[in-house]
Amino acid sequence: MTKRDATRDAELAAQDAAQQLAAFESAMDDSDDSDDGDDGDDGDDVHKPPVRQRYSQAQRLLQVYQSLANSHGGLTIGELMERTGVTRRTLNRDLALLSEDHLVRVLDRDDEGCKRWALLPAGVASSITFSQGELFSLYLSRSMLAFARGTELYKSMRAAFDKVADRLAGSEVEAMALARKLYAVPDAPPLGATGESYDDVLNEVLTAVLKGNQVELRYPDSTTTEVLTLRLDPLTLAYYRGRLYVIAFSPHHGCVRPFALHRAVDADRLRNTTAVVPVGYDPERFFSGQFGVFAGDATQQVHVRVRFFGTAARYARERLWHASQQATDLAGGDCELAWHVPLTPDLQSWLLSFGGSAEVIEPPALRRAIADELRRALARMEPSC
Secondary structure, three states, rough: OOOOHHHHHHHHHHHHHHHHHHHHHHHHHHHHHHHHOOOHHOOOOOOOOOOOOOOOOOHHHHHHHHHHHHHOOOHHHHHHHHHOOOOHHHHHHHHHHHHOOOOEEEEEEOOOOOEEEEOOOOOOHHHHOOOOHHHHHHHHHHHHHHHHHHOOHHHHHHHHHHHHHHHOOOOHHHHHOOHOOOOOOOOOOOOOHHHHHHHHHHHHHHHHHOOOEEEEEEEOOOOOEEEEEEEEEEEEEEEOOEEEEEEEEEEOEEEEEEEHHOOOOOEEEOOOOOOOOOOOOHHHHHHHOOOOOOOOHHHOOEEEEEEHHHHHHHHHHHOOOOOOOOEHHHOOOOOEEEEEEEOHHHHHHHOOOOOOHHHEEEOOHHHHHHHHHHHHHHHHHHOOO
């Protein structure tokens, strides 16, 4: 949009506002401005308007609106006084009315702590409304992205919520105290998810997913120290336990699999390319058959049975860990859970987190693997002679 287009849109918005504000005029007469001549109430005015002009309230509100429309970066009360010839007390009252109608907002404060007022984007107030529950949901989503603080993704989420806050005139959002009422506890965000390199990787991959382009990803091989250069068809950006993964088809691996973005060394979106979506791919279906983010071998799913004891039983029983889950309550408050899943590092890590409060019943291979890990842990914990 050119500067001329922006000015024209502002003028049209001001005309629309004038029609809305004209309703005030029938209920008021020029005597409403008698406050403007009461110098005793305005002794704190730093910028006294050089010429006092008398307006009906509707005309005055329109002038304030137009002054803000013609400004760049908003105006302080003092600057509005100079431009409109209206006193501080009256301007505060007028700005409060415009805020209630969702036409203006407080943009920020200048170096001296004075509020800067600006217009809301044209059409925001009339085209979008939010319930309190919807606002809570948006704020919680922003809180969940705190692990990506400093990246363009987080900035975009904050900007989206700020637009919602603008719709509610700022003060309403502050009154709801969302920062206290809603909080997403961080789940050990990866140390690699910081700095410019991660931001670049995230931006390149996110743009590739949104625009349907292929991406070249430099990614460490899980079995060697080599860094692979992979040409991927990115399909889905997935969030899992404080981390972002791109689910992509990798010709090198010959399958659709996740890649942890915090592990990537570099990424480049390949413009003028088109990512190919495998026939039948669906992210919900992709994750439904696995325990965690890594799928393992989908053709090698096994029947897993685990017994949980004491308080661990209550914790394990109250959540659906996998779609195939079957639960059996046992005597003494214990329970047994069963799933049909592939054996993956995610599954083993989860079982080990219960320590001695979980016993793998089957399959025998998983039981041995967990027992070996626990023995190694015990050997390290035992004091040396």
